[in-house]
Amino acid sequence: xxxxAMRDVFLASLHExxxxxxSIFFVAADFxxxxxxxxxxxxxxRFINVGIAEQNLINVATGLALEGFKVFAYAIAPFITMRxxxxxxxxxxxxxxxxxxxxxxxxxxxxxxxxxxxxxxxCLEDLSIMRTxxxxxxxxxxxxxxxxxxxxxxxxxxxxxxIRFDAQPLVALRDEVEDFDVGFSVLKEGERVAILSxxxxxxxxxxxxxxxxxxxxxxYLINSYDKEKLQEALQECEVIFTxxxxxxNSGGLDAEINFHFKDKKVVxxxxxxxxxFEIGSREFVHQENGxxxxxxxxxxxxx
Amino acid sequence: MNDSNYLKVKAKYVRIETLKxxxxxxxxxxxxxxxxxxxxxxLYYGKILHFNSQNPRDxxxxxxxxSKGHGSISMYPLLADLGFFNKTELGNVxxxxxxxxxxxxxxxxxxxTVNGSLGHxxxxxxxxxxxxxxxxxxxxxxVLTGDGELNxxxxxxxxxxxxxxxxxxxxxxxxxxxxxxxxxxxxxxDMNSLNEKFKAFNWDVYEIIDGHDxxxxxxxxxxxxxxxxxxxxxxxANTIKGKGVPFLETHxxxxxxxxxxxDIDTLIKELEDAE
Numbered sequence: 302x303x304x305x306a307m308r309d310v311f312l313a314s315l316h317e318x319x320x321x322x323x324s325i326f327f328v329a330a331d332f333x334x335x336x337x338x339x340x341x342x343x344x345x346x347r348f349i350n351v352g353i354a355e356q357n358l359i360n361v362a363t364g365l366a367l368e369g370f371k372v373f374a375y376a377i378a379p380f381i382t383m384r385x386x387x388x389x390x391x392x393x394x395x396x397x398x399x400x401x402x403x404x405x406x407x408x409x410x411x412x413x414x415x416x417x418x419x420x421x422x423x424c425l426e427d428l429s430i431m432r433t434x435x436x437x438x439x440x441x442x443x444x445x446x447x448x449x450x451x452x453x454x455x456x457x458x459x460x461x462x463x464i465r466f467d468a469q470p471l472v473a474l475r476d477e478v479e480d481f482d483v484g485f486s487v488l489k490e491g492e493r494v495a496i497l498s499x500x501x502x503x504x505x506x507x508x509x510x511x512x513x514x515x516x517x518x519x520x521y522l523i524n525s526y527d528k529e530k531l532q533e534a535l536q537e538c539e540v541i542f543t544x545x546x547x548x549x550n551s552g553g554l555d556a557e558i559n560f561h562f563k564d565k566k567v568v569x570x571x572x573x574x575x576x577x578f579e580i581g582s583r584e585f586v587h588q589e590n591g592x593x594x595x596x597x598x599x600x601x602x603x604x
Numbered sequence: 605m606n607d608s609n610y611l612k613v614k615a616k617y618v619r620i621e622t623l624k625x626x627x628x629x630x631x632x633x634x635x636x637x638x639x640x641x642x643x644x645x646x647l648y649y650g651k652i653l654h655f656n657s658q659n660p661r662d663x664x665x666x667x668x669x670x671s672k673g674h675g676s677i678s679m680y681p682l683l684a685d686l687g688f689f690n691k692t693e694l695g696n697v698x699x700x701x702x703x704x705x706x707x708x709x710x711x712x713x714x715x716x717t718v719n720g721s722l723g724h725x726x727x728x729x730x731x732x733x734x735x736x737x738x739x740x741x742x743x744x745x746x747v748l749t750g751d752g753e754l755n756x757x758x759x760x761x762x763x764x765x766x767x768x769x770x771x772x773x774x775x776x777x778x779x780x781x782x783x784x785x786x787x788x789x790x791x792x793x794d795m796n797s798l799n800e801k802f803k804a805f806n807w808d809v810y811e812i813i814d815g816h817d818x819x820x821x822x823x824x825x826x827x828x829x830x831x832x833x834x835x836x837x838x839x840x841a842n843t844i845k846g847k848g849v850p851f852l853e854t855h856x857x858x859x860x861x862x863x864x865x866x867d868i869d870t871l872i873k874e875l876e877d878a879e
Contacts, residue, residue: 326735346738349769357727357761364731367716368739387721388758392728396718399710 304470307448308409311466312336314452315373319344322456326365330358330376332409337375355380359388359406366402371456377415378408378424378465382431393461394434405455407464411441411500412546414468416583420576423586428499428545429552431463432523438462439523441554443503444471447486447521450478467501469583474503474519484526487534491516494601495535498544499523499554501583506544509594515601523554528561535562540604544570544597568604570597611818614649614685615641619848620872621681621694627868629698631706635846635858636675639781640748642815643841644682646822652829653746657687660713666743666829667736669729672750672779673719674707688713723756725749726776730762733774733836744829745774752784755793766836767806775829776807776838779815781845785859798840808835815843848875 313336319325320343327340327348341348351358355376362374374381382389393404408427415422431439440462442448448466455462475486485497488507495516496506503519510517516538520526535541541562547553548571555569572590579589587593618641626634647653647668656662670676677697684691689712696702703711707720717728729747736743749759766774778798782789789795802809808831812824821841828837846852849863849871863871 326738349734351761351765354761354765356758357730357765360724360727360758360762361731361734361765363717364728364733365735366731367728368732368735370735388724388727391718391721391724396710399718 302472304472305445306334306468306470307442307445307466308334308407308468309336310445310449311407311452311464312340314449316340316343318452318456319347322371323347324369324371325373325456326370327373327375328358328362328365329374330355330381332376355384356388359385360392362404363388363392363396363402366404367400371403371405373405373407373455375407375409377422378410378427379422381406381408382424382427382463386430389437390434394436397436397461401459402461403456403459404461405464406462407466409466410468411465412467412502413577413583413586414501416586417580419578419580423577425546425548425572426551427463427465428523428547428554429556432557433552436461438525439465440521441465441499441523442521443498443500443519444474446473446475447478450481454481465500471501471504474507482527483530484522485518485520485531485534487516487518489515489517492537494540494542494604495538496542496544497554497558501546502544505592505594505597509598509601520554523557531561535565539566541565541567542570542601543567546572548572548574550574566604568600570600608819608822611645611649611822614682615645615818616875617685618645618678618681620875622678623848623863623868623872625677625680625694625697626863627865628695629706630862631698632677633674633706633859634677634863635783635849635852635861636672636750636781637677638847638849638852639815639843639845640672640675640779641678641847642818642821643748643777643779643825643843644676644679646818646825647746648682648686650822650826652822652826654743655686655714657683657714660688664743667716667729667732667745669716669725669732669745669747670708670719671722671725671747672753675750675779676708676719676748677706679708679714680704683712683714722750722753723758726759727762727765729774729776730766730769730771733766733771734769736773737771743773746777746829747774748777748779751778751780751782751795751798752789752792754778754795754798755784763802763805763807770834771836772832772834774836776836777825778838778840779843780840781843783845783856783858787856802838802840806835808833808837810837810839812839812841815841816847
């Protein structure tokens with residue numbers, strides 16, 4: 302099966318849209334990709350590299366959005382969320398409650414996609430800090446099919462969004478996203494136990510559950526999924542495991558599910574609340590944090 | 605339009621009304637609001653800015669971003685007088701349910717952006733200026749900051765950005781009142797020479813020697829805002845924090861000081877009696 306990077310398919314689709322939608326503006330903080338080079342080359346009037354300056358990236362993006370552009374602001378995930386968090390809060394979360402703004406914050410490098418680069422490039426806080434802001438949709442896809450489907454929605458919905466992309470090429474987990482607004486996909490049926498995961502961890506869940514009677518649900522609209530439909534999907538399940546590349550018990554996907562499924566047994570799986578300096582592959586970093594497949598499986602079997 | 609007597613009458617009205625608001629709502633930042641009055645009056649009553657009080661977000665308007673939001677309570681009487689909202693609202697500042705707070709937000713007709721956290725306005729102004737230029741629109745973007753506010757690093761990201769993109773539709777006005785919250789600015793971070801700093805960053809630099817001399821303020825702002833020379837422009841306006849309230853004018857803590865109600869009555873009487 303072919304692996305593709307979410308950002309590549311997303312940017313390729315956006316590049317196509319830019320041909321006929323002149324209201325699309327792309328701003329980057331000195332971070333690129335080969336497909337972004339095509340956007341830069343073909344639409345130089347609607348592409349700006351603000352330099353290594355995330356605060357200004359968000360502020361300039363805000364100004365463009367206030368004037369009616371559909372803006373995409375692009376940088377590495379930990380920097381575009383945390384270096385400029387207050388710019389996002391004031392000029393996007395607060396301001397968008399009063400004024401229409403189609404502004405899309407794209408962070409590349411969700412979780413420990415950049416495993417080797419160490420704690421500054423690991424992004425284990427973004428789900429919780431972006432999720433806590435009102436007025437921003439948080440989109441956390443697990444594959445390029447979902448990522449690509451989001452382009453049309455990003456252009457259509459006149460409100461702020463945070464788009465959390467994995468940095469590594471990953472295989473597709475579905476052929477298409479049938480009803481995007483639902484905000485989650487049931488990838489596999491199961492009876493008693495369900496894993497609710499997002500982003501890269503959904504791939505791990507798929508691998509773990511292959512031979513087992515476990516229901517798999519991939520959540521990609523972290524705040525704005527259809528709550529009733531998820532309740533329905535989980536009706537028969539007795540135990541729910543949340544699984545994410547994020548610090549545990551810190552306000553991420555686990556908090557969202559714990560809040561809405563108080564009547565179920567919910568077990569939260571995620572990163573220990575500490576930074577990982579030991580260098581290694583993504584799987585190594587997972588192992589260091591008790592998230593190897595074996596350990597996750599062991600945890601599931603306890604329940 | 606420079607009818608200097610008209611501007612003086614309006615500046616007096618704004619100053620008196622600002623003091624009245626402060627009397628009712630002592631939590632407002634009066635000293636910072638007094639330093640910018642002649643700047644506001646020249647921009648609005650002098651029609652340097654194009655605005656439409658009946659449709660505040662009219663696409664034909666110039667975009668004015670007041671980044672030093674809490675220091676713009678003096679905009680309330682001005683906006684009300686120009687018809688942005690009813691003058692009766694001026695009695696409700698900081699009262700339950702009012703849209704006029706101690707720090708203005710864009711729920712107030714005439715305000716563009718969220719204020720209260722410093723160092724945001726210039727970067728947002730750059731984005732607006734870029735958008736207007738890219739759509740070949742003629743409107744101007746004017747941003748007002750304080751000098752203490754320039755301590756915020758985000759401003760300097762924007763100060764580097766604006767000349768790179770030749771944002772000559774952008775004018776930054778620095779209300780250079782030289783007092784931050786806890787002390788005179790020079791004792792905290794000495795911004796001198798602001799002039800040289802902006803020149804080094806490739807801005808077109810202008811100075812207003814006396815930011816309370818309406819003739820000078822009007823003349824410089826009128827020239828600069830409409831002037832386009834391939835560069836962003838900055839006007840450094842030397843002002844006095846607390847202008848019109850003698851004990852504030854020299855006090856290092858003027859930003860956080862309130863004026864006693866009985867003193868306000870005396871000051872207003874003096875202002876009313878003055879020629």
